[in-house]
Amino acid sequence: MLLVLVAVVGWRVWQVKEALGASEDAASALEAAIRDDDSAAADRAQTDLENHAAAADSGTSGPIWSTLRHLPLIGDDADAVRLASSALVDLVRSAVPALRTVADQRDDLLPQDGQVPLDRIAALRDPVATADRAVGRSADRLDQVDADALLGPLRSRWRSLVERVDQARADLTAARAAVDLLPTMLGGDGPRHLLLIFENNAEIRATGGLPGSAAEVTADDGRLSLGRQVAGSDLVGTTPVLPLTEAERRIYGPRLATDFRQANWTPDFPRSADLWEANWNQRFPADPVDGVVAIDPVALSYLLRATGPITVGAVTLTSDNAVDELLSNVYARIPDPPDQDVFFRQVAAAVFARFTSGVQDTSALLGAFRQGVTEGRIRVQSSLPAEQGALARFSIAGVLPTTPTREPQLGLYLVDATGSKMSYYLRTAAQVEAVSCVDRVQRFDVTATLSSTLRPEDAAALPDYVAGDYEDIALDRGDQIVTVRLYGPIDGRVVTQSIDGATPKKAPIVESDGRGVATVYLVVPPGRSVSVTWRVQTPAGQTGSPQLQLTPGVTANEVSVDPSAC
Numbered sequence: 001m002l003l004v005l006v007a008v009v010g011w012r013v014w015q016v017k018e019a020l021g022a023s024e025d026a027a028s029a030l031e032a033a034i035r036d037d038d039s040a041a042a043d044r045a046q047t048d049l050e051n052h053a054a055a056a057d058s059g060t061s062g063p064i065w066s067t068l069r070h071l072p073l074i075g076d077d078a079d080a081v082r083l084a085s086s087a088l089v090d091l092v093r094s095a096v097p098a099l100r101t102v103a104d105q106r107d108d109l110l111p112q113d114g115q116v117p118l119d120r121i122a123a124l125r126d127p128v129a130t131a132d133r134a135v136g137r138s139a140d141r142l143d144q145v146d147a148d149a150l151l152g153p154l155r156s157r158w159r160s161l162v163e164r165v166d167q168a169r170a171d172l173t174a175a176r177a178a179v180d181l182l183p184t185m186l187g188g189d190g191p192r193h194l195l196l197i198f199e200n201n202a203e204i205r206a207t208g209g210l211p212g213s214a215a216e217v218t219a220d221d222g223r224l225s226l227g228r229q230v231a232g233s234d235l236v237g238t239t240p241v242l243p244l245t246e247a248e249r250r251i252y253g254p255r256l257a258t259d260f261r262q263a264n265w266t267p268d269f270p271r272s273a274d275l276w277e278a279n280w281n282q283r284f285p286a287d288p289v290d291g292v293v294a295i296d297p298v299a300l301s302y303l304l305r306a307t308g309p310i311t312v313g314a315v316t317l318t319s320d321n322a323v324d325e326l327l328s329n330v331y332a333r334i335p336d337p338p339d340q341d342v343f344f345r346q347v348a349a350a351v352f353a354r355f356t357s358g359v360q361d362t363s364a365l366l367g368a369f370r371q372g373v374t375e376g377r378i379r380v381q382s383s384l385p386a387e388q389g390a391l392a393r394f395s396i397a398g399v400l401p402t403t404p405t406r407e408p409q410l411g412l413y414l415v416d417a418t419g420s421k422m423s424y425y426l427r428t429a430a431q432v433e434a435v436s437c438v439d440r441v442q443r444f445d446v447t448a449t450l451s452s453t454l455r456p457e458d459a460a461a462l463p464d465y466v467a468g469d470y471e472d473i474a475l476d477r478g479d480q481i482v483t484v485r486l487y488g489p490i491d492g493r494v495v496t497q498s499i500d501g502a503t504p505k506k507a508p509i510v511e512s513d514g515r516g517v518a519t520v521y522l523v524v525p526p527g528r529s530v531s532v533t534w535r536v537q538t539p540a541g542q543t544g545s546p547q548l549q550l551t552p553g554v555t556a557n558e559v560s561v562d563p564s565a566c
Contacts, residue, residue, distance in 0.1 A: 019056035020081070023088060026052055030096070034103045035363050042103075046096060053092045056085040080145045084161060087138035094134035098127040102175075110365065111356045116222040118183045125179050132172040139169045174394050181387055185291065187219035193287065194219065195273075195280055197294040198348060199264070201554045202327040202466075204423035206267040206413035206485070207398060208296045208377060208552045211260060211276065213344050216287060217352075226352045228287065231341040235260035241278040247512035251485070251519065267413040267487070267551070269294070269398025270388065273381035292381045297326040298554065299372035300351065306365035307354045312346045327424045327554060331466050376552045400549075402513040404490045407544035409515075410536065411487035412448050414551045417521060420468020422480035425454040426524065429558035432546050434565035435535070442538040442565045443495075444546060448484050449531040456526040478526040488516040488536045489546075495535040507534060 030045035060082040101124075108120050142162050148155070185192060194217045199209035214235070216227035240257035248256055248266070255262045256275065263275035273292035281288040301322040304310065309318045315333075317325055326347065334340050359365050372378035379398040382388045391397040401409040412430050416423050428450055435443040459467075459478025467477050475481070488494040488509075494516040497507035509516040522530045543566040550557050 019052045019059060020085070020088075023049055023052040023056060034100070037107075037363065039104075042100065046100065049096065050092050053085070053088045057089045060085045083141050083145060087141045087165075090134055091138050095131040095138075098131040098134070101127040102131070106366070107362050110359050110362060111222075111224065112358045114223055114225070114356045116182075116186050116219075116224065118186060118188045118222040121179055122183050122188075125176075128172065128176050128179050132169075132176050135165065135169045135172050139165050174396075177390050177394065181382075181390055183222075185219070185382060185387065187221050187223070191218060191220040192291065193217070193289045194291045194293055195276060195289040196348070197276060197292060198344065199294055199296040200327065200421075201296050201298060201552070202421040202424040203416045204414045204426060204482070204551060204553060205262075205264045206415055206551055207264040207269050207272055207294065207379065209423075210416075211264060211294075213341065213348065214260070214276070214280065215345075215348055215352075216280075216289060217293070224352075224356050226349060228284070229345045229348060232261040233337075233341075235279050235283060237279070237282075241282055242275055245512075247510055247517075250510045251512060251517055265415050266400075267398075267411060267485075267549070268400035269379045270381050270392070271400075273379075274383075277381075277383060290383045291387075292379075294379045295372070296377045296552065297323050298375075298552070299368070299377035300326070302368035302371050302377075303351070303355070303365065305368055306359050306361045307351070310347075310350045310354055312343065312350050317347065323554060327421070328466075331421060331463050335463060335465065337465060375556070376549075400487070400513075401547075402490060402515065404514075404539070404542065405544070406542060408442060408444070408489040408492065408536075408538045408542045408546040409487075409549075410444075410446055410489060410546055411485075411549040412446070412551070413485045413487070413549075414450075414553075415483040415485070417481040417483045418468040418470060418473070418475070418479075420470070420480060421466040422452075422454075422468060422478075423482075424466075424554055425452050425526075426480065426482065426553060427451045427453060427555060427558075428550065428553055430548060430550055430560070432548055432561040434562040437543070437564070437566035440540045440543050440566060442542065442546075444536050444538075444562070444565070445533055446486060446536055446548075447531055447533040448486075449529055450482055450484070450522055450524050451529040452478075452480065452524045452526050454478055454526040459526050475523065476525070480524050482522050482524060484520050484522055484532055486518045486534050486536075487512075487549075488518070488534075489538045489542060490514050491539040492516070492542070493537045494518045495537055498533045500531055501533075504533075504535065 026045050026049035030042055030049055033041035033045050105120060105124065108117060142165055196215045196217050197211045198213045200212040201209035203210035211232045213229060213231050215229040218225045218227055236259045238258055240254065242257055244257050252265045256265055260276060260279045264272040266272055276292055277289055301319050304317060304319040304322055309316050315325055330340060330343060334343055373396045376398065378396065380391060380396050382391060392399050410432065428448065431447045433445045435445055456478065462478065470477055470479055486494060491514050494507045494509050496504035497518055497520065498504040507518040509518055518534055520532050522532060524530050543564055545564045546561055548559065548561050
């Protein structure tokens with residue numbers, strides 16, 4: 001009888017394991033089919049997923065599994081598998097059909113003939129909300145389980161499952177906000193006017209790059225039109241467009257509020273957007289804007305995967321060459337800055353026309369947009385408090401954290417100080433090393449390493465406009481000065497600072513909204529690397545793993561962050 005009991009239990013466990021594994025395979029197949037817009041394959045995968053999920057749920061519902069849940073050693077694991085099976089059934093019954101509805105309509109959501117179909121976006125509110133609620137329920141169920149109490153093989157799988165469900169929850173929460181906000185932000189309740197900022201990563205700024213040009217975009221009931229285009233250099237004044245705080249004056253200086261091109265010396269995108277908007281509205285009071293959208297050439301290269309090549313004059317921009325053409329080759333091909341501005345305006349108009357006339361590859365466009373937002377290359381701000389309050393919960397808003405969380409918040413932000421386009425050759429690596437945890441207080445070493453990919457022998461051939469004002473600040477041609485700012489943990493401390501392994505010294509700090517800000521200026525010669533390391537300390541209670549924000553550059557940053565030291 002004992003052997004029979006063991007065999008029956010083993011058989012049931014094996015059935016559930018197979019059903020859950022098959023469910024994971026079916027879910028991956030469904031995701032791929034939706035991405036490839038293959039309805040027949042999606043139908044098959046959904047049916048398989050429903051069957052396997054039902055089998056797992058049935059296998060963990062009877063008396064055998066109930067007994068397993070009360071046994072020592074394996075009871076927690078059996079209970080976790082039961083919760084996972086139950087959550088899976090809920091997802092399959094509620095979330096999957098709703099998401100299929102959204103996926104089936106995605107091709108109808110993009111601009112056609114210059115207009116975004118706002119009614120179709122609004123129609124997605126119910127299915128997106130249904131999927132969001134279902135995923136939220138599942139996430140709440142999974143959160144009931146203490147992963148540390150599970151056996152090794154299940155523990156890692158469980159954490160992977162929780163991570164995927166949490167990511168789905170975050171994505172759906174963002175999608176729900178998007179379908180709620182887009183109809184009004186695109187003129188559903190009356191014309192809206194947005195300021196489109198093009199950030200040039202070849203001259204790095206804290207949010208990404210120099211705002212070299214700006215354009216007015218009008219949205220009226222979803223119909224988009226491109227208006228006035230202005231070079232950032234034409235929006236420079238002597239009077240602050242907004243008052244600065246004492247901390248802003250000490251960290252950035254007065255030009256933050258007088259020079260359109262320096263408004264994003266601060267890494268807080270909503271603050272930069274407010275300054276850009278105030279500058280524009282002061283200069284063009286008859287055409288005020290009520291929101292800001294920023295994008296850089298790297299994100300543009302992602303979008304070109306969906307739009308296909310775009311020809312501007314004698315140059316054809318593709319996803320492969322756009323970054324090099326817009327951040328480097330243009331300065332060799334067009335030496336006169338005003339002529340460069342003309343070219344950039346032509347590129348903006350061509351991209352805008354292609355995007356609004358209709359994009360065929362919806363999946364590629366959504367993937368490009370997601371990548372751009374994730375990397376901090378696409379940002380959005382609304383001057384209407386209710387809209388901005390909704391946006392501020394998501395990374396697309398680019399908000400600088402100032403509210404304490406369990407996870408220590410750190411930030412590394414760069415600004416070109418050479419007056420050049422040398423950041424095209426700049427590469428950044430960041431490392432956060434756990435040092436200690438004493439009485440729930442963590443210490444970390446935060447290191448930024450800046451490298452130049454410019455070969456020393458190529459420095460002499462640089463155009464003067466690219467090399468910048470190196471002679472006025474006693475540099476050699478090809479050198480660049482980069483301002484590096486560390487934003488320390490909220491309510492914590494930046495203890496010491498060390499450049500290239502020198503003896504650590506007390507770091508000069510300016511307090512800003514509860515965060516210590518340390519500033520250092522690094523000279524990066526051609527072909528060389530320079531590093532700076534800060535020792536930071538969290539307040540008691542911030543015992544989670546650190547979160548690090550960085551300035552997006554011409555290429556992806558190299559990032560290594562240790563888990564919590566506690």
